[in-house]
Amino acid sequence: MKKVLITNGHIIDPANGINRVGDLYISDGKIEKIDFEGSARKHIDGLEIIDATGLIVAPGLIDIHVHLREPGQSAKETIATGTNAAAAGGFTTVVCMPNTSPAADSPSVVALIREKAATESCINVYTTGAITKNIAGEELAPIGSMHKAGIVALTDDGHCVQNHELMRRALEYARMFGLPVMDHCQDYNLVGKGVMHEGYWSTVLGLPGWPSAGEEIIVQRNALLAELCDTHIHCQHLSAAGSVRLLRAAHTRGIKISGEICPHHIALTDESIQGFDTNFKMNPPLRAQNDVDALIEGIVDRTVTILASDHAPHCNYEKEVEFDMAPFGIVGLETELGLFIDILVHKKKAIDMAHLIELYTVNPAQLLKLDRGTLSPNAVADVTLIDPDLEWAVDKNTFASRSRNTPFHGWQLKGRAVRTMVAGKTVWALS
Amino acid sequence: MSNWTRKDLLGIQELTAGEITGILDTAAAFKQVGARDIKKVPALRGKTLVNFFVEPSTRTRTSFELAAFRLSADVINISATTSSLTKGETLKDTAKNLEALHADIIVLRHSSAGAPKFLADRIQSSVINAGDGAHEHPTQALLDTFTVREKLGRIQGIHVAIIGDILFSRVARSNIWALLKLGARVTLIGPSTLVPREFERMGCAVTHDIDSVLPTVDVVNLLRIQHERQRKEYFPGTSEYTSLFGLTKQRAATLKPGALIMHPGPINRGVEIDSEIADSAQSVILDQVTNGLAVRMAVLYLCAGAGSFDTQTAPASISQPTGNPQAENR
Numbered sequence A: 001m002k003k004v005l006i007t008n009g010h011i012i013d014p015a016n017g018i019n020r021v022g023d024l025y026i027s028d029g030k031i032e033k034i035d036f037e038g039s040a041r042k043h044i045d046g047l048e049i050i051d052a053t054g055l056i057v058a059p060g061l062i063d064i065h066v067h068l069r070e071p072g073q074s075a076k077e078t079i080a081t082g083t084n085a086a087a088a089g090g091f092t093t094v095v096c097m098p099n100t101s102p103a104a105d106s107p108s109v110v111a112l113i114r115e116k117a118a119t120e121s122c123i124n125v126y127t128t129g130a131i132t133k134n135i136a137g138e139e140l141a142p143i144g145s146m147h148k149a150g151i152v153a154l155t156d157d158g159h160c161v162q163n164h165e166l167m168r169r170a171l172e173y174a175r176m177f178g179l180p181v182m183d184h185c186q187d188y189n190l191v192g193k194g195v196m197h198e199g200y201w202s203t204v205l206g207l208p209g210w211p212s213a214g215e216e217i218i219v220q221r222n223a224l225l226a227e228l229c230d231t232h233i234h235c236q237h238l239s240a241a242g243s244v245r246l247l248r249a250a251h252t253r254g255i256k257i258s259g260e261i262c263p264h265h266i267a268l269t270d271e272s273i274q275g276f277d278t279n280f281k282m283n284p285p286l287r288a289q290n291d292v293d294a295l296i297e298g299i300v301d302r303t304v305t306i307l308a309s310d311h312a313p314h315c316n317y318e319k320e321v322e323f324d325m326a327p328f329g330i331v332g333l334e335t336e337l338g339l340f341i342d343i344l345v346h347k348k349k350a351i352d353m354a355h356l357i358e359l360y361t362v363n364p365a366q367l368l369k370l371d372r373g374t375l376s377p378n379a380v381a382d383v384t385l386i387d388p389d390l391e392w393a394v395d396k397n398t399f400a401s402r403s404r405n406t407p408f409h410g411w412q413l414k415g416r417a418v419r420t421m422v423a424g425k426t427v428w429a430l431s
Numbered sequence B: 001m002s003n004w005t006r007k008d009l010l011g012i013q014e015l016t017a018g019e020i021t022g023i024l025d026t027a028a029a030f031k032q033v034g035a036r037d038i039k040k041v042p043a044l045r046g047k048t049l050v051n052f053f054v055e056p057s058t059r060t061r062t063s064f065e066l067a068a069f070r071l072s073a074d075v076i077n078i079s080a081t082t083s084s085l086t087k088g089e090t091l092k093d094t095a096k097n098l099e100a101l102h103a104d105i106i107v108l109r110h111s112s113a114g115a116p117k118f119l120a121d122r123i124q125s126s127v128i129n130a131g132d133g134a135h136e137h138p139t140q141a142l143l144d145t146f147t148v149r150e151k152l153g154r155i156q157g158i159h160v161a162i163i164g165d166i167l168f169s170r171v172a173r174s175n176i177w178a179l180l181k182l183g184a185r186v187t188l189i190g191p192s193t194l195v196p197r198e199f200e201r202m203g204c205a206v207t208h209d210i211d212s213v214l215p216t217v218d219v220v221n222l223l224r225i226q227h228e229r230q231r232k233e234y235f236p237g238t239s240e241y242t243s244l245f246g247l248t249k250q251r252a253a254t255l256k257p258g259a260l261i262m263h264p265g266p267i268n269r270g271v272e273i274d275s276e277i278a279d280s281a282q283s284v285i286l287d288q289v290t291n292g293l294a295v296r297m298a299v300l301y302l303c304a305g306a307g308s309f310d311t312q313t314a315p316a317s318i319s320q321p322t323g324n325p326q327a328e329n330r
Helices: A079-088 A107-120 A143-149 A164-175 A200-205 A213-229 A241-252 A270-275 A289-300 A336-347 A353-360 A362-367 B017-034 B059-070 B091-100 B115-120 B138-152 B170-181 B197-202 B210-216 B238-245 B285-303
Strands: A003-013 A018-027 A030-035 A048-051 A056-059 A061-066 A091-096 A124-129 A153-155 A181-183 A233-235 A257-261 A383-393 A412-422 A425-429 B048-053 B074-079 B105-110 B126-132 B159-163 B185-189 B205-207 B219-222 B260-262
Touching (some): A003 A353, A003 A383, A079 A091, A079 A107, A079 A412, A107 A124, A143 A164, A164 A213, A200 A270, A200 B197, A213 A233, A241 A257, A257 A289, A336 A353, A336 A383, A353 A362, B017 B138, B017 B170, B017 B285, B048 B059, B048 B091, B059 B105, B059 B138, B091 B115, B126 B285, B138 B170, B159 B210, B170 B185, B170 B197, B185 B210, B197 B205, B205 B210
Parallel strands (some): A061 A091, B105 B126, B185 B205, B219 B260
Antiparallel strands (some): A412 A425
């Protein structure tokens, strides 16, 4: 029986309201117990002892918004490289998006991804299925069959179902399987050819902009349909102040709707696009300072309950083109935790570490009904050790990801994961 | 006066007032050359200029080409249809190939905002922006300010109205920066869909009432109005545009007697400007074209590193015609 003792760490397990120094015992890949006395430590043969003094011991972090690019786009990323990147960022679980090639819109593609992940991934990979066939927004994908194949949610991420009637039926149909629907909120008419936020900087730069209303109108559509269909909708990568306001209002009516925020949307504004660097091009776009402030406020008051990366790897040669021709998206798995700790906990002092860990563990696990994100006895021993005060510099050349498309190269951050454990086994540690 | 130290001319936004004035002064020296019998000078002899026009243009390309000939540079023209961009080659690779052929100056016209900056960051050759999307068209703004300065004697303190499709206009943006940096007042006029309020943050006034502004301005700069596919949602049509914003004869009569009427061309007679007004004494539309040549000679000359602003000492190459123009390799 393999035993691990993580000793003298600051244990934070929001699912159980634990937030104090103690010893975490792992046995056979499961959480055995948490001991706050310390005195009870006894020597056991073969016991692996990990000294976590000064570190936070958290349930393994979960990122529910990741593009692993397999099958079909392995020049950008593979399941192997993407999950290595996740482990290096402190993540024990990722949920991958279905906009692969072919799209994950059938049980066979879902099965392919799950099989590859089972052999090539060092962490847990959960899959999503497309809402519509080929993510084209026209006909429902075989949702029931994909449910049987093991998807945890539906999404057309990267695209947005424009036909409200089709979206309504998708939500009703998904309810049968208890599948939450995740939506990339974007009204195509208002977005038009937009490649950045519409505002002062799009005006100066002469780049086509799209207004915040292009996102907000779909967030509100989703609130109305979630209420109509009594199905949970999760709004992905929120970027606009109005989206947070609309979510807050929907919650007061008890509507089942949630939201997530990515680090770039609170770390940067549209002003960063001045140099036409395509590493600042993502969808939804970087918006204005008032949006950044509102997003942080939404995190603080728990209107927004989930943090995620929208890890979107692209090859250098794809990104190194004219701004309006470049693909949207940036990598994020290896920088997101550092950015959120640095900005939310240290610089803004907006939330504490316990709150941050809640947004990365129990909340996403509850949304997608995953048996992860907790240090409860008998739970799978996925554990992330975090040094909240470690100062480090982002160096894209050391990324485990196959891609390098980040706007954060060279940034000095405070706080990061130092060890990632899946089922009691260390899969990555800071060297 | 400071020296010109830039490899590239990407936009007016990043220039200082001193740099703009320096270009205009250099252009004035070149304009004198254009009045001579022998219009050619050897300043850029042995240099290679590539006119790389990914988006179609006739007048700007011709103007750059003629400017380069006058400076004795060798000129190659590449358009989107004749380049490998149609075969899927990236802009970066095409430009790297041109650099490998030792092109000294690349004049780029491109439909993507920021494309000249993208190129300038990646190659040694000088890059001149000949218009990038709706971003900037710096030589147009320089020739416009040159023309105003020549006709009115100053830029400082004058009031300029720019009228029309401001939102999609690189000419408007470059003119706004140039005029504001040189101390002019700028009022933007047009339909509210095409003149968003964000322009006020650049330092302009924005109005949709042309009649109240015209009597107060020293210059009206009219932009070409088009109502093709992508503009259908912005305004109902050209006849309504003309009734609201066109420079009709009646409106032109409210202008100050010495006010200038400008247009970057090509003009739509009867749409943004009355045909007779376009040909009137107040119109300086053809002066703009002539001055464009001198301004582009100055820009090529400065970016090629051939000289500084100090026209007193530097350009022996300006003041002396080439020895034997017939023998030049064009």
